Amino acid sequence: MKKSTDQVVFLAISYIVTSLIAIFTLFPFVVLIVNSFASEHSIIFYGYSLFPKEFSVDAYDLIFRSPDTILRSYGVTMLITTLGTATSLFFSSMAAYVMYRKDLKYRNGLAFFIYFTTLFNGGLASYYITLSSTYHLKNTLWVLLFVPMFSAMNILILRNFIRGSIPDSLCESAKIDGAGDFSIFIRIIIPLSKPALASIGLFTALGYWNDWWTPMMFVERQRLFPLQYVLYTIISSVNVSSSVVQNASSVTMPQESLKLAMTVVSTGPILLAYPFVQKYFVKGITLGSVKG
Amino acid sequence: MKRFRLLTLIVTLALVMSLILTGCGQPASKDEPAKTAAVEKTAAPEKTADEAAAEEPAIDTSKEVKLYGYLLGAAPAGFNDVMAELNAKLKADVNATMEISYIGWSDMQAKYPLILAAGEDVDWIFTAPWSFYAQQAGKGAFMELTEEIFEKYLPRQYEQLKGTSAFTEAQVDGKVYMVPTNSPDKKVPAFVYREDLRVKYGVPEINKFSDIEPYLKAIKENEKGMVPMNLESNYDLGTPFGALVVESIDQTKDPLFTTGGGSGLVYKPFDGDGKLYYTTGDSELAPYYVTAAKTMKTWYDANYINKDAFANKVRSKDSFVQGKSGVGFGNSTDLQSIIAQAEGLGYDVGVVPTVGGASGKYMADPYINNGWAISASSKNWERTLMAMDLICQEESYEHLVYYGVEGVNYVIKDGKIDLPDGITAENNTYPPDAAGFWFTNKNLHLPLATWSDSYIKLYDRIPSLLGEDKLAAFNANTDSIKTEAANCNQVLIQYNNPICLGAVKDVEAAYKQLDEKLKAAGVETIRVELQKQIDEYLASKK
Amino acid sequence: MKSLKKPGFFHELAKNKVLYLMFLPVAVYYILFAYVPMLGIVVAFKDFNYRDGILFSPWNGVDNFRYFFVSGKALQVTTNTIMYNVVFLAIYTIFSIMVAIMISELASKIFKKVSQSFMFLPYFISWVVVSAFMYNFFNYDYGLVNNFLRALGNEPINIYSEPSYWYILLPVLYLWKWVGFGSVLYLSAISGIDQECYEAATIDGANMFQKIFKITLPLLKPTVVILLLLGVGRILRGEFDMFYNLIGNNGLLIDNTDIIDTLVFRSLLGTQDFGMASAAGFYQSVLCFLIIMIVNTIVRKVDSESALF
Structure with a gap:
């Protein structure tokens, strides 16, 4: 099919703008990878450079000094990320579906019930004491699963997605056909909301993957440390050993390149998973395909 | 059938979740020892009294x-x-x-x-x-x-x-x-510099911090890529300024000190009278602070100090080892590994403790x-x-x-x-x-086998450099002045740090502004309250 | 008839029991993890001590709020927080939509996926690392930017002593970090649009731009509105991580870049008072609450389906 002028113009603009933004976002990451392999001396003396002046793997050496710990923490992270995301997505979309149903009298009340929690909170002290002393969640896998599990924003966004992409008539006709509330959710809502579920699922997974706050507050047993927190402790112990240690160490700890290497180590795996999510963002879902 | 199974699953999941959350998942093991222990604890003080009276059994x-x-x-x-x-x-x-x-x-x-x-x-x-x-x-x-x-x-x-x-x-x-x-711990604040470079450029000896200016100048003029003082944003920022002040007035201490902040009030730890001084306005100490700030400003303007100190996260002692900074700040404990590393690189390192000008001492750790x-x-x-x-x-x-x-x-x-x-x-x-x-x-x-000679020399000197802070045991109670303490702390961070770095346009105007802001934040209320507490403390000691 | 029009609470529950049951897991979660700890809000009005705990510590009225309001900076940081958030929200929304529409129209699948992946990268770079980047790129002595300026014969710039640069830098950095993230949401919304609409428009002879303005944007409206509403509901909550890591305690920039969260952090550095920290949080909550109630009511009046609740 031959493209019309307006299409050509639009595509040209799109390619140019998208490329520019992509370069703008990629460039720092390239610099980051390059300099994670730079020596401490070259970073402090010359700053970041586009080509490494003095090549060094000190930072990675330090991170993988105890490979067991790192591998184990990858395991913990993957476990809570997959388990947490699946659970969260299922219950979130279910709640979103409930609030989407127009025949539900209190649907706005429910939305407010969820939303209100983003406005007010009891502060850190209360949260900490409740979780650790009342629920005894400290030093458990549960705490890593539960704390980042639901986000009011995500649930409300899901509700709006369902609202925007699934006409009420579809639900009504299904009801007339004798489908129950739950089977409508499973058979119609879920298949039709795949793009929304993919994006919210992605956000949830990233939330789990990057969560270092929960383990910092609630986990003190090393075998339960997720990846981000292990990296975080490596950084902080390097900072400490450089400032309080009486021991005369004759090499400098690679503090500056460590920051960068940490990002590389923690970003790598989840980046590889991204293309699997992307296939859901392809334009072209038609309601007809489900109706039939 | 399918629908029924799924529903049960969800309800069970919800139930399990709430059970675990309310702590029913782990009942006896968690609560019981706690209870018995609580009984033991309440009974304990009596027991000790009894036992003390008796023959003190094991x-x-x-x-x-x-x-x-x-x-x-x-x-x-x-x-x-x-x-x-x-x-x-x-x-x-x-x-x-x-x-x-x-x-x-x-x-x-x-x-x-x-x-x-x-x-x-x-x-x-x-x-x-x-x-x-x-x-x-x-x-x-x-x-x-x-x-x-x-x-x-x-x-x-x-x-x-x-x-x-x-x-x-x-x-x-x-x-x-x-x-x-x-x-x-026996430690004093100190700084390190490159003795080899000092000799190379024929700079006069450095025995105290204020001697350093010619050295900074020589580094700036001759060593490309080096910054005479490459300061970091947290610990280092106020350190050279503080060293200058201490040299001119002797040791001073802020009773509500925080890194970068505090109350804006100081006492002289070696004096023992516990008098609190302002550091700004018409205080008798103010001129010393202004002089030090002006020195810092000339250094800053002459590019002896890195312009982006506020954003630098690398301590000067660490960039000293990398040959970036001409001076490194720290204390006699943490500089030890710096000295070892620098000597390993073939630098000749000079170490100078920054102690009070009049007393020649620093407050011993309590x-x-x-x-x-x-x-x-x-x-x-x-x-x-x-x-x-x-x-x-x-x-x-x-x-x-x-x-x-x-x-x-x-x-x-x-x-x-x-x-x-x-x-x-x-x-x-x-x-x-x-x-x-x-x-x-x-x-x-x-002693550690790795201690270098220059470190041992410093280490042996330390006891003679320590003096007693007469108010070391004084703990300020800030309950009644917490509003003022919070506000003075934030005023100091905002207005005092740029002065310390030498980055303000006009030192006197900046001090005037700091003085006004501190007074508005209630520094006088803090002074009255803390002076009262200090006087009571000193009276109780007599 | 009347009872049919206004069925009671239990009648409603019974009628839709399956639906309410389906909501239960999330409701239980929010009760346990949000509403129970929310009782701690009283700490803002208490002189908290550990012996008596949160609920039984003595009340101290509005003592905990005083420091914030007598600091003379309450108004300034509140305005700063709102202004920055408004700018952030505006550019974030505009650019996310723009990028999403462009990417969705691109023909090359590979290019689509690759560029989208690249835009996501900044999400993984923490503000700590971003601040190290800024320091290195804009360093007065060896920074890339200043080397470039010097090579052109210009004066080097020192971004850490001149607030005006940050009015540009902060929004740009915010955009850089979040545009990939934001465009995903709009991209999935676009994926949800029925293709038949476009086909019909093509038959009617609409061109690309008409299709975007007449079909895509109007159909994105509910998503835009909900995301804006969610943003407005956080308008008083500053991006602490960003401001703290990039600006820190830089007194030369503070007046122009101080937000509520950084002011509170700086003030309480030496006091460690839960009550005082909660007080500032409570202030933000109340303002957010008032603003979102007003905005949401207006939105509901105009289009009840787009409102948050």
């Missing part, structure tokens, strides 16, 4: 207990091995095992008070004024430790502390809540600068005290927690602590000092 350790402790920092890699050995020893001696967790440096502000507020599974915890000892004690975080308790459960520690000012220092509203170290406390919620405080007494004072314990496992992390060679064959400072899994036991008896320590 303390009952028949029931094995687990003790929970908290340190600051992060566990070194070899921590588990050390703990395994420690627990074997503790099991044999006091029938207890210990589990130690760490509060990371960057989480201290948030997590330290929370652990105490929640009061869960914590028997002892590191404490010091710089980790908010007095504030936490005032909120009821710690158990009071009477002299009888010290005598009975901490005999070795008590022996060492008896007759020192440690107990007065540890008092909060007349009560002691912590066990201070018996061997406070006893309470490192210590530990029993949490108010501790279930096994007696056993904790007994175990900690061993850890702090028994040589075998002390060396274990401080240097690690003998033969693995250290060996003793010619009366010095050395590394075993094949172990280097980099791959040692338990470097000395790193595990956070900073309150043990350091008099049991041996």
Whole structure:
């Protein structure tokens, strides 16, 4: 099919703008990878450079000094990320579906019930004491699963997605056909909301993957440390050993390149998973395909 | 059918979730020991009184207990091995095992008070004024430790502390809540510079900080790529300014000091009259501050100081080692590894302590600068005290927690602590000092084999450089002035730091502005209240 | 008839029991993890101590709020917080939509996926690392930017002593970090649009731009509105991590870049008072609450389906 002028113009603009933004976002990451392999001396003396002046793997050496710990923490992270995301997505979309149903009298009340929690909170002290002393969640896998599990924003966004992409008539006709509330959710809502579920699922997974706050507050047993927190402790112990240690160490700890290497180590795996999510963002879902 | 199954699944999941959450998942194991322990605890003070009256029978350790402790920092890699050995020893001696967790440096502000507020599974915890000892004690975080308790459960520690000012220092509203170290660190602030470059460019000798200007100039003019003073945003920022002030007025101390902030009031620790001075406005000290600030400004304007100090996260001592900074700031303890590294690179390093101009001294660390406390919620405080007494004072314990496992992390060679064959400072899994036991008896320590000559020279000089802070034991109570304290702190961070760096356009105008802002923030209220507290404290000491 | 029009609470529950049951897991979660700890809000009005705990510590009225309001900076930081958030929200929304529409129209699948992946990268770079980047790129002595300026014969710039640069830098950095993230949401919304609409438009002879303005944007409206509403509900909550890591305690920039969260952090550095920290949080909550109630009511009046609740 031959493209019309307006299409050509639009595509040209799109390619140019998208490329520019992509370069703008990629460039720092390239610099980051390059300099994670730079020596401490070259970073402090010359700053970041586009080509490494003095090549060094000190930072990675330090991170993988105890490979067991790192591998184990990858395991913990993957476990809570997959388990947490699946659970969260299922219950979130279910709640979103409930609030989407127009025949539900209190649907706005429910939305407010969820939303209100983003406005007010009891502060850190209360949260900490409740979780650790009342629920005894400290030093458990549960705490890593539960704390980042639901986000009011995500649930409300899901509700709006369902609202925007699934006409009420579809639900009504299904009801007339004798489908129950739950089977409508499973058979119609879920298949039709795949793009929304993919994006919210992605956000949830990233939330789990990057969560270092929960383990910092609630986990003190090393075998339960997720990846981000292990990296975080490596950084902080390097900072400490450089400032309080009486021991005369004759090499400098690679503090500056460590920051960068940490990002590389923690970003790598989840980046590889991204293309699997992307296939859901392809334009072209038609309601007809489900109706039939 | 399918629908039914799924529904059941969801309901069960929800139920399981709520069960686990409300704590029903782990009933007896969690609650029961807590109850019995609580009974024991309430009965305990009477018991000690009774026992003291009677023939002092041996303390009952028949029931094995687990003790929970908290340190600051992060566990070194070899921590588990050390703990395994420690627990074997503790099991044999006091029938207890210990589990130690760490509060990371960057989480201290948030997590330290929370652990105490929640009061869960914590028997002892590191404490010091710089980790908010007095504030936490005032909120009821710690158990009071009477002299009888010290005598009975901490005999070795008590022996060492008896007759020192440690107990007065540890008092909060007349009560002691912590066990201070018996061997406070001996350290003075100092700076390092490149002696080889100084000689090379024919710069006059540097004996005190104000001598440094020609050296800075020489570096700026001759050494491309070097910054004479490459300051960092947190620790370093006010350090050179402070060194200049101290040289002209002698030591001063802010009773509400925080890094970068404080109250804007100072006293002279060696004077003993406890008078609080303003540092701005028409105070008699103000001219000294203005002069120092003007010096900083000339240096800043001449590019002797890095322009982006506010954003630099690399300490000057670390960039000194990398040949970036001409000067490195630190203290006699942490500069030691810097000196070793720099000498390894072939630099000739000069070390100069920054001490008071008139007295030639720096305030000695108080006893309470490192210590530990029993949490108010501790279930096994007696056993904790007994175990900690061993850890702090028994040589075998002390060396274990401080240097690690003998033969693995250290060996003793010619009366010095050395590394075993094949172990280097980099791959040692338990470097000395790193595990956070900073309150043990350091008099049991041996010199390290790695200390360089110039460090030993400085180390030997330190005792003569230390003077007594007459108000070291004074703990300010900020309850009634917390609004003013918070606001003055933020005013200082905003308006004083640029002055200290020399980055303001007009020093006098900047001071005038700082003065106005401090007065508006209520510095006078703080002065009146703290002066009252200090006077009462000094009167009580007489 | 009346009872049919206004069925009671229990009648409604019974009628839709399956639906309410389906909501239960999330409801239980929010009760346990949000509403129970929310009782701690009283700490803002208490002189908190550990012996008495959160609920039984003595009240101290509005003492905990005083420092914030007598600092003379309350108004300034509140305005700053709102202004920055408004700018952030505006550019974030505009650019996310723009990028999403462009990417969705691109023909090359590979290019689509690759560029989208690249835009996501900044999400993984923490503000700590971003601040190290800024320091290195804009360093006065060796920074890339200043080397470039010097090579052109210009004066080097020092971004850490001149607030005006940050009015540009902060929004740009915010955009850089979040545009990939934001465009994903709009991209999935676009994926949800029925293709038949476009086909019909093509038959009617609409061109690309008409299709975007007449079909895509109107159909994105509900998503835009909900995301804007969610943003407005956080308008008083500053991006602490960003401001703290990039600006820190730089007194030369503070007046122009101080937000509520950084002011509170700086003030309470030496006090460690839960009550005072909660007080500032409470102030933000109340303002957010008032603003979102007003905005949401207006939105509901105009289009009840787009409102948050």
